[in-house]
Amino acid sequence: MRDTVLVGESPAVGTGSGEDAAIDVRRLLMIHNPTAGGRRARRLRAVVARLEAHGIGVTVRPTGRRGDAEEFARAADPADVDAVVAAGGDGTINEVINGLAAHAEAGRPLPLGIVPMGTANVLAAELGLTMDAERIATAIAGGRLTMIWPAQANGRVFSLMAGVGLDARVVERVDPRVKRLIGKGAYVAETLVQLATRPDHRYRVTLDDGEAQELASVIVAKGHFYGGRFICAPDARLTEPELHVCLFPRGGRLNALRYVWGVTAGRLSRFPDYRVVTARRVRIEGPAGDGLFADAVQGDGDVLARLPVEITLTGWRLPVLAG
Ligand SMILES: Nc1ncnc2c1ncn2[C@@H]1O[C@H](COP(=O)(O)OP(=O)(O)OP(=O)(O)O)[C@@H](O)[C@H]1O
Structure with a gap:
């Protein structure tokens, strides 16, 4: 596991090598x-x-x-x-x-x-x-293939990211009808609702064989884009066998608001408390069954699993026709 240097507003980048073949x-x-x-x-x-x-x-x-x-x-x-x-x-x-x-x-x-x-x-x-x-x-x-390396959360596969905390609650609660009507605005609206109403949850996160740490939210990234074109893990690549774990340690509404602003304004990298680290295995435990959707794990924008969750890379790569 190593710390990753952060660059908040890095430009769009490709997928790296990926050993291209063709069919x-x-x-x-x-x-x-x-x-x-x-x-x-x-x-x-x-x-x-x-x-x-x-x-x-x-x-x-x-x-x-x-x-x-x-x-x-x-x-x-x-x-x-x-x-x-x-x-x-x-x-x-x-x-x-x-x-x-x-x-x-x-x-x-x-x-x-x-x-x-x-x-x-x-x-x-x-x-x-x-x-x-x-x-x-x-x-x-x-027919040109790019080999991407997905990950899995309790056996459910994702290719982009998995999240626990605020973003998972937003994904779980967003109304598909509102999404159809106003598109991405539905996520903004639901984020505001969650910021106004959410109680302060804490999650225990263990990276590889390290010690458990308590955090307010976690995003495990395979790709570097998040929620559209925002960037949380600038060095994450679909083609690399590495999980980039974004750690949001501080709890409370004000900090949640600060993190949301940091993501959307491309300022996360300047926050002294925000870190991205790489890992091969992530275990997240936390509040379960409190009826407030705090135990949802979102993957690629849908609820994929419930806590506790074990996130690892898959043992296989997926060929993608990406031109
Ligand atoms: N025929 C269907 N009726 C209802 N839901 C469906 C149907 N087909 C797929 N789904 C589900 O609808 C959800 C949303 O679909 P999808 O992600 O393709 O579109 P979107 O929500 O408009 O896009 P995005 O994920 O980029 O926000 C997915 O979780 C998918 O499993």
């Missing part, structure tokens, strides 16, 4: 969340048309409810498809990655493709993908 893309399963990001159906049609113009056969399967995307990805047969494309937001992509975990664990990894259609599209940004249909299709059709 021949002929047949795709595209899993589409029709409720994601205000229903951007036109973008989906444009991407599919361009993929077909490349001679690629695309089977689109719309999800009907939460859980479908994971099930569809798990059921995908590598004999029938060359890759599975997630058309949706980070929540849908996360489900697809959890479905693809079964293939990767069995030693027959199916590559992931992405059509970003969500509210924040953090994974797409992390991979340097744009919202342009032509470029999305080219990234998928080109």
Whole structure:
């Protein structure tokens, strides 16, 4: 474990090495969340048309409810498809990655493709993908693979980040209908509600074989973007086998407000009490069952687990068609 130097407002960076390889893309399963990001159906049609113009056969399967995307990805047969494309937001992509975990664990990894259609599209940004249909299709059709190294929280896989404390409570409480109406503003509104009402919770955090420390909030990052284009762990990379653990030690409303401001204003690195450290294993214990959603663990923007949680890297890497 080593301390990481912080740079609050570092510019967007790529994914690093990742040992790129390429595959021949002929047949795709595209899993589409029709409720994601205000229903951007036109973008989906444009991407599919361009993929077909490349001679690629695309089977689109719309999800009907939460859980479908994971099930569809798990059921995908590598004999029938060359890759599975997630058309949706980070929540849908996360489900697809959890479905693809079964293939990767069995030693027959199916590559992931992405059509970003969500509210924040953090994974797409992390991979340097744009919202342009032509470029999305080219990234998928080109077949170039970036190997990313996901992590897991109590066995549930995430690729971007997991969080405990204020951000997990916001993720758990945010109303999907408000999110559909006002997009990212729903998270801002819910953060304000949580800041106004939250009692002061403390979590016990153990990094690798170190001593437990008490903290107000923790974010375990695999990517360097957070909640859109904010940066908490500037050196975190999807392709690296390392967890970057962001430690928010001080409790109380004023400190919570200060941390929120630090994240959104890019000032975290100047806080003397804020630290990012690297680890291979993170254990978090804390308030459970108090009915106030204090024990939620968010991963990639959805509640993935409950405390206590053990966060580690997965034993496998995931190939991603990232252009
Ligand atoms: N057909 C569906 N109906 C309802 N929920 C769904 C459906 N398909 C997927 N979901 C769930 O909806 C949640 C949100 O979807 P998703 O993340 O794709 O879009 P978003 O919320 O607009 O984007 P973002 O994650 O970038 O904020 C995910 O947790 C996903 O599991």
